[in-house]
Amino acid sequence: MDLIRLTPPGRGAVATLLLQGKLRRELQGKLQGGLQGESAIALLERFLDRPIEYAPGRTFFARFPLGSDGHAEELVLYPRSPDSVRIHTHGGEAVVAAITEILCSAGVRTLDWREYLRHVSAGPDWKDPDLKDPDSKGPGLKPKNGVIDNVIDNVIENTIENTIEAEARIALAACRTERTAKILLDQLGGALQTALEERRFEELYRWSALGLRLTEPFRVVLAGATNAGKSSLFNALLGFSRGIVDPTPGTTRDVVSAETALDGWPVRLVDTAGYRPAGETSDDPLELLGMEQARRALAEADLIVEVVDAATGIRIDGFPAGRLLVYNKTDLLSPEIRADDGAVSFDAVSTGAVPVSAVTGEGIEVLAERIIRALVPENPPPGTAIPFTPELIARLAALRRTC
Incomplete structure (x- = not known):
């Protein structure tokens, strides 16, 4: 089960956390919570002052104890499903840290919002890491008939389907200026995908150093x-x-x-x-x-x-x-x-x-x-394909060497 902070760090009126997944813990050689695991709602009910009567689209008000001194934080909870609950609380760092610490002590793990967005962008085929087949090796690149072109096609296909959209959305959330946002929107709109499909590797590599500065100053x-x-x-x-x-x-x-x-x-x-x-x-x-x-x-x-x-x-x-x-x-x-x-x-x-x-x-x-x-000796024209993460550039470098 993961806990993701959806609002930015720092002071604010409201902070939003997402508790998602099922909790499975192995204690003394036995799986606790059953094969299906404990739902997010069930875990929260361990701490709240009242049970959650789940109904789609319904929000709940509850109090979450923060310590032995009787102090409790007032929460607004929005269960999207029994395994996915949005937690709205006051935006102070101390409150968020206390709730996070208590939930993590119960076996929940924190997940960075960027990694969460990558999982969401992977679509329905993505599964919670706890549920993955231990024998699975993950998506590999397998040459078709030993032909180099097919290897390249596999790399391009894997990059397009599993990387560009997710990384572009993450980068957009982190970019600092209108100019860099427009360049990233071009990539999200298909500029990078088209350049990869057309194998314009040298052109892409030319802009790679600049691409790393779209999100980092x-x-x-x-x-x-x-x-x-x-x-x-x-x-x-x-x-x-x-x-x-x-x-x-x-x-x-x-x-x-x-x-x-x-x-x-x-x-x-x-x-x-x-x-x-x-x-x-x-x-x-x-x-x-x-x-x-x-x-x-x-x-x-x-x-x-x-x-x-x-x-x-x-x-x-x-x-x-x-x-x-x-x-x-x-x-x-x-x-x-x-x-x-x-x-x-x-x-x-x-x-x-x-x-x-x-x-x-x-x-x-x-x-x-x-x-x-x-x-920046030369500004990229609108619509230029630009790789913008170290992972994308590493794949591009491998493709250049292959060609």
């Missing part, structure tokens, strides 16, 4: 010397204050991140502790810890934005190639430099760097465009 890390204005730039790109801004070098001691959208693509911006220039050292343990966290963030970045103080030009050696160079604080340059040879003074022309001012907002839109251009 790109990671863009701001890095550079201390006091280069990284936190100010971080806030300017977000459009609100998230990082602490202070003229004292080394103010940022931890990795700070926040999500936004640039040109419709989900992006997680990461503000890191500043590095001290060559020859300068620090014995502050918090600053050293912040620099170590910054190094880890750099290793996980999809794009590194190196932020340099335009007035000093101090840069840090050792950043990976392919980073985007930004000269910040251009508002502090003297009017003579800005008017005459400002671009040359901080080498923006020769390096392709972006001059910005986090204070005045000058250059922020250009910087956002450059970030997206680096992450």
Whole structure:
């Protein structure tokens, strides 16, 4: 028997759980609850203050004890069948956790909503894992007459029938922007299925890296010397204050991140502790810890934005190639430099760097465009087939090798 949380985690007025299946427990070598198992309604009645008189379409009000102190939670129950009951309760995390703990202590297992959706999308052929034939090996790929083409056909058929629709629905629930939702709707509408049937494997593989970012944001890390204005730039790109801004070098001691959208693509911006220039050292343990966290963030970045103080030009050696160079604080340059040879003074022309001012907002839109251009050099046309999960891409890679 499974317990699935249908509403998102976090505070809310109401939370909804789904208790589904039959409970079968083996104690002392004997199957408890009979061959058919204990229904969801029967299990709940162990705890409720009143029995559930099941009738299709009828809801029930009951109280669910949460502890020995007499406190009970008021529930609204909607049994869709004896083996499927929706439990509506107050949305506080503590209440949901208490109900979950009590039911799990009775033998119920929790099931992630994504896995539940995969089961639902599999249709009537899916069975509760407890009821599967132990000798069954599951759906395998069997070559027909040993012909490679038939192997490929089997993989494609299995992917289309059992994976695309379920995964697309799960991805749609997790996507963050209208642009990514439209791309996923194209896949749900048949774009990916058609491309697989037509064996356009190279075309699919071309978009695979982008497909993984339809539900998970790109990671863009701001890095550079201390006091280069990284936190100010971080806030300017977000459009609100998230990082602490202070003229004292080394103010940022931890990795700070926040999500936004640039040109419709989900992006997680990461503000890191500043590095001290060559020859300068620090014995502050918090600053050293912040620099170590910054190094880890750099290793996980999809794009590194190196932020340099335009007035000093101090840069840090050792950043990976392919980073985007930004000269910040251009508002502090003297009017003579800005008017005459400002671009040359901080080498923006020769390096392709972006001059910005986090204070005045000058250059922020250009910087956002450059970030997206680096992450997404080409936007997929409407209706493009794009694989969007690691599992789909792994199958695609296997098909490319087979061909």
